[in-house]
Amino acid sequence: MGISGIALPSREPVSFVVDGEFLRTSDSSTSDDLWLLPGLVDVHSHPGIEAPGDPYDHEVFRRHMLAHRSAGVLTVRSPGSADPVLDRPDDPDLPRLARGGRWLATPGRFFEGYGRRVTEEELPRAAVEDSVSGWCKVIGDWMPDDPPVPLDVLTATVEAVHAAGGRVAVHCQTAEGCRNAVLAGADSLEHGMHLDHSLLPRMAAQGTAFVPTLTTFGKTVQNLDDSKNPRHVEWIRSGWEHAFPTVRAAYEAGVTVLAGTDTQPCGEVAREISWLIEAGMPVEAAIGAGSWTAREWLGLPGLVDGGFADVVGYDADPVEDPDVLMRPKLIVLRGKVTG
Numbered sequence: 001m002g003i004s005g006i007a008l009p010s011r012e013p014v015s016f017v018v019d020g021e022f023l024r025t026s027d028s029s030t031s032d033d034l035w036l037l038p039g040l041v042d043v044h045s046h047p048g049i050e051a052p053g054d055p056y057d058h059e060v061f062r063r064h065m066l067a068h069r070s071a072g073v074l075t076v077r078s079p080g081s082a083d084p085v086l087d088r089p090d091d092p093d094l095p096r097l098a099r100g101g102r103w104l105a106t107p108g109r110f111f112e113g114y115g116r117r118v119t120e121e122e123l124p125r126a127a128v129e130d131s132v133s134g135w136c137k138v139i140g141d142w143m144p145d146d147p148p149v150p151l152d153v154l155t156a157t158v159e160a161v162h163a164a165g166g167r168v169a170v171h172c173q174t175a176e177g178c179r180n181a182v183l184a185g186a187d188s189l190e191h192g193m194h195l196d197h198s199l200l201p202r203m204a205a206q207g208t209a210f211v212p213t214l215t216t217f218g219k220t221v222q223n224l225d226d227s228k229n230p231r232h233v234e235w236i237r238s239g240w241e242h243a244f245p246t247v248r249a250a251y252e253a254g255v256t257v258l259a260g261t262d263t264q265p266c267g268e269v270a271r272e273i274s275w276l277i278e279a280g281m282p283v284e285a286a287i288g289a290g291s292w293t294a295r296e297w298l299g300l301p302g303l304v305d306g307g308f309a310d311v312v313g314y315d316a317d318p319v320e321d322p323d324v325l326m327r328p329k330l331i332v333l334r335g336k337v338t339g
Ligand SMILES: [Zn+2]
Pocket: 044, 046, 079, 080, 262
């Protein structure tokens, strides 16, 4: 099979033949006039459960991953999963999965009784165990007035995982939780609500990525019930007001900002990209946040000779018309046309 078109982000005309699961440069171009991406990427999704508290269900996982695939999402990172099997092999029909272990939750943090419960003392060792497939996920804080995981505990956790060759994603949505995650040297801040902008240069320098998950917060804010706990409502609302300026400031400071939805239904990363644009990221950078930049960050190649044959084609330039990301014309995963 031949694939040709204009590749992003280079904007160069390219022509490939599919050789098994890989792309090879070809001299003969086909007639399809497509704009080509190396697939979309959702770096924050939890396939396998419908809602927090649910046990892992492999049929639900397959359905979620197929929903990602039919939206052109060919790579998914799951920072926290209910799947008790940490190193389940990839299913070739489904998008590539960067596994992030379970949600590592210390006392008083996370949905009660959910995730892998560990003491603060046990956290570093548990994080090393959970990062066997690459990533682990630490619940770094929880409610607005509760203390986050202490800095010395989080630092020891990040150091232990890095020494074992893994990476650490930290859930943080309080100012103090975000600060601890940055000072501990986490590899990614998930949510980052109430993040103090003075930490952004340090994030850029040490390579801590920011995954603002605007899709899920946008839904939460829309459904806020003002009759509920006023402190909680105010905390979410002020976090949301802070979110767009933080995305913009992070991008301008040189932080790697990435697209993650953290919500149902799966397959909505194009919506997260449009949120990033609305927050003030340049269109091309926002698309990269949900495609080539995210792939590179996960160690995957883009549209190059010898790269994986993961390609999504659109009939208009997504940089001119980001809405076209909702309507892929061609989806090729591991060399197979799927849509
Ligand atoms: Zn999440």
